[in-house]
Amino acid sequence: MADNLTSEQRSYNMSRIRSRGNSSTEQALIAVMRTAGIRGWRRKSKLCGKPDFVFPRFNTVVFVDGCYWHGCRKCGLGAKTNNEYWGPKISGNAKRDRRNTRELRAAGWKVIRIWEHELKAAPMKCIRKIMIAIGPEEL
């Protein structure tokens, strides 16, 4: 089935999945943050690794990582992707994520990374992580 696709077609399909995936996870987090009454985030950050959300007043950045593209180990999607092109690309993404987290922390940011699967399964747990970082005054 998948083998009928040329590599160009497959890359195109994959890039479509990626762009849709990102915005849907970000939109999902926005929806739960609004419900929880969390405010004050900025988007389109120029910071290291381009965090999805930045809370400048609280020195806090939030990344929402799609399980597939960021090589989530729990979902095991990375392991299934053993093809020559996407396998290394995904492990490269995961490595870059870890480096960006380290750099941001070294620069004094609190870094929260939320997996797509956590957001789906336990949105309130994700909200709690953010609330702990941004402090009781926003509760």
Ligand SMILES: [Zn+2]
């Ligand atoms: Zn996952």
